[in-house]
Amino acid sequence: MTLRERRGASIAAIGVIAALSAFALGLDAASTAPSDDRALYTQSELAAIFRLSPLGTPPADPTDGVANDPRAAALGQYLFFDPRFSANGKISCASCHIPARGFTDGRRVAKGMALGTRNTPTIINAAFDEWYFWDGRADSMWAQALQPLENPREFGGDRLVILHAVYGDGPLRNAYAALFGRPPALGEAKRFPAHARPATDPNSPLAKAWAAMAPSDRRAADRMFSNLGKAIEAYERRLVAGGSPFDRYVRALKAGDVAGEEAMPVAAKRGLKLFVGRAHCDLCHSGPLLSDGQFHNLGLPLLLGEAPDPGRAAGMAEVKASIFNGVGPFSDDPRGLAKQKLEFLPTPKSALGKFKTPSLRNVALTAPYMHDGRFASLREVILFYAEGKAASKGRLVGVREKTLSLIPHLSANEQSDLVAFLKELDSAPLPPALTRPPVAP
Ligand code: HEC
Ligand code: HEC
Structure with missing residues (x-):
């Protein structure tokens, strides 16, 4: 029982006692009160x-080791409002999740670099959720946050261009390093190209640039990318309002x-x-x-x-396949609740x-x-x-x-x-x- 519930229960108990004593005195409570x-x-x-x-308060997210760190929340809040990560330099998370509109955009479907297909949900109280997106294709808020950054209709970015943007900005890089340690050597252009990401089309220039990177550099890039998501989650976890x-x-x-x-x-x-x-x-x-x-x-x-x-039928398949899910290499608690959540999914056909x-x-x-x-x-x-x-x-x-x-x-x-x-x-x-x-x- 939380403190608030306990207080509620004791107040309720007083109510019962009052009602009982009114009864004992033979009063008709309805006519007197x-x-x-x-x-x-x-x-x-x-x-x-x-x-x-x-x-109440949101459940913990052990898959995000900095979920409750105030420094991570400050960095996350900065990233949330920063438009420099988008392909046209104009779109931030807050372009669609507009604080003054309950963190939504008032549009039928979202518009970033292009028109999307789904309505923008609020992120107030999202910290209570188990699954993210309308189809639940992310199982944590940090994994969720990575998707708009690379979605061609939203930010239109790729993970390397975003990592370079953080690395190239002194205060941002310092804030990152203070939390997560030294970032990868993004200054080495041969190892870390300006643009790269894994993509569904293996022949796209982005996918080719990604495939050309050393596996350990790819892993380091993914690690840094996931850390940015974790900082954003730390901010979003504070958007709790009853x-x-x-x-x-x-x-x-x-x-x-x-x-x-x-x-x-x-x-x-x-x-x-x-x-x-x-x-x-x-x-x-x-x-x-x-x-x-x-x-x-x-x-x-x-x-x-x-x-x-x-x-949900597609969302289930995506969350299981994602390297950024709660059981993957970037999760801070791959064996906890996240594992059970992913193991007990029903069949896609039913969804x-x-x-x-x-x-x-x-x-x-x-x-x-x-x-x-x-x-x-x-x-x-x-x-x-x-x-x-x-x-x-x-x-x-x-x-x-x-x-x-x-x-x-x-x-x-x-x-x-x-x-x-x-x-x-x-x-x-x-x-x-x-x-x-x-x-x-
Ligand atoms: C172009 C508009 C747009 C931008 C930019 C955008 N979002 Fe969203 N956001 C959406 C839409 C639309 C959805 C639902 C998409 C879906 O379900 O497929 C969504 C879903 C979410 C959700 C899941 C909410 C829920 O109830 O499941 C969270 C959390 C969120 N966004 C956070 C972010 C963060 C963090 C950023 C920046 C990194 C961001 N969004 C950038 C439009 C946007
Ligand atoms: C069988 C489960 C179910 C029941 C029963 C149900 N809802 Fe819903 N409700 C949903 C789902 C799922 C959605 C989102 C559906 C979608 O977008 O395809 C939704 C959407 C909504 C929305 C839109 C919210 C938004 O942010 O888009 C409102 C309002 C709502 N429901 C109110 C009600 C009310 C009032 C009732 C009772 C008359 C009700 N619902 C009964 C499951 C349910």
């Missing part, structure tokens, strides 16, 4: 609500604090009751993130002109068309919605769920999950109530020092 919102929910709804809050009106409401509910229960409007309370009750949203949007961290096929019909997206359940914290800030950004508003998302199977007419990728049929018909008022609830999930603002580029690494 203002009524407590706990009466609005069934026992099981109440238990489900209590599982959604508070947020403290939403919903969290205040749950705290008040647990304590029987009638005044505190005003933290949320009445429509949002009706929405919450639906969310954990009749509408069964918490079958997947469960736990303090309002996400089970798993992958599901909602039966979103293919959009006109859109190529089928295999989702066709599945995408990660997004956290619903801060969801009002992160429009548009779904992996492909197809819905412009929360109202549209809820309408999709409310229409049930009818909304899945058209060509599907994989099979629509059966559990979705547990969601009943939802009236227009009920849909509005759910939207009202989702709007109470915005977290308290992050400290400004974490949402702007630092002056030095």
Whole structure:
């Protein structure tokens, strides 16, 4: 039990004692005291609500040895906002993960060097996740961070050009060396070409330059590249934010604090009751993130002109094959939980068309919605769920999950109530020092 939970439990215990003593005195609590919102929910709804809050603290990531090092976080924050690593010198992580927009970009699909195919998720509270990307093709935040740097539609870089950029910048190089030791001898142009990376096309100039490097130099380059990801993760791990009106409401509910229960409007309370009750949203949007961290096929019909997206089926294969996964040579804990995570994956076939359940914290800030950004508003998302199977007419990728049929018909008022609830999930603002580029690494 965390300190916060313990405090919640003891406050709840006081509530019970108060209720019992009122009973013992023969008082009718309902007529003498203002009524407590706990009466609005069934026992099981109440238990489900209590599982959604508070947020708590993120789990450790033993695969990243500097995950909790403040110097790594400072370096990572510098890298996160630095556009010099992109092919046009203009794109940084923060171009798409814009702090003022809940670390998203407001676009249907992302745009870096070129237009992408997927919607930009927030990275607030990403430290709680087990898998990264909509298809979970990375199993740690450090491995995730390496991909946009080499993605031709995002930064359009390659690992050697990025390593040279760090090496060529005195303060950056020093910050790197202080954490990870001396970088490879990138000044030796014969050993470390200006551009190189492993690529799917072995005949591409980048792949050829990579293949021409000595295996030990390739290993050293990969090591340095993975270290940059680890520093970025250390920064991202600090982007943790709870403290939403919903969290205040749950705290008040647990304590029987009638005044505190005003933290949320009445429509949002009706929405919450639906969310954990009749509408069964918490079958997947469960736990303090309002996400089970798993992958599901909602039966979103293919959009006109859109190529089928295999989702998790492809992501599973990629994460297993990646040299930067949690069991690989650059992991700081290859035998721990990361190993179990990768060993117990289901078959790819069962995962066709599945995408990660997004956290619903801060969801009002992160429009548009779904992996492909197809819905412009929360109202549209809820309408999709409310229409049930009818909304899945058209060509599907994989099979629509059966559990979705547990969601009943939802009236227009009920849909509005759910939207009202989702709007109470915005977290308290992050400290400004974490949402702007630092002056030095
Ligand atoms: C061009 C826009 C763009 C840039 C630049 C970009 N991202 Fe992203 N980011 C995205 C998109 C789109 C996704 C989802 C892609 C997917 O699932 O295939 C994503 C996913 C993520 C995720 C996973 C979130 C989750 O819930 O699974 C993290 C973490 C992240 N990015 C961090 C970063 C970091 C760190 C950088 C810089 C090194 C970066 N991003 C650069 C657009 C961008
Ligand atoms: C079977 C699991 C499941 C159930 C049940 C479910 N969801 Fe979802 N939800 C998901 C998944 C998976 C996605 C992402 C789907 C995608 O992009 O393909 C999602 C996406 C969303 C989004 C968009 C978030 C974003 O950032 O893009 C919202 C809002 C949402 N769900 C709310 C709800 C509500 C409200 C209910 C109940 C009426 C509900 N969900 C029921 C799994 C589920």
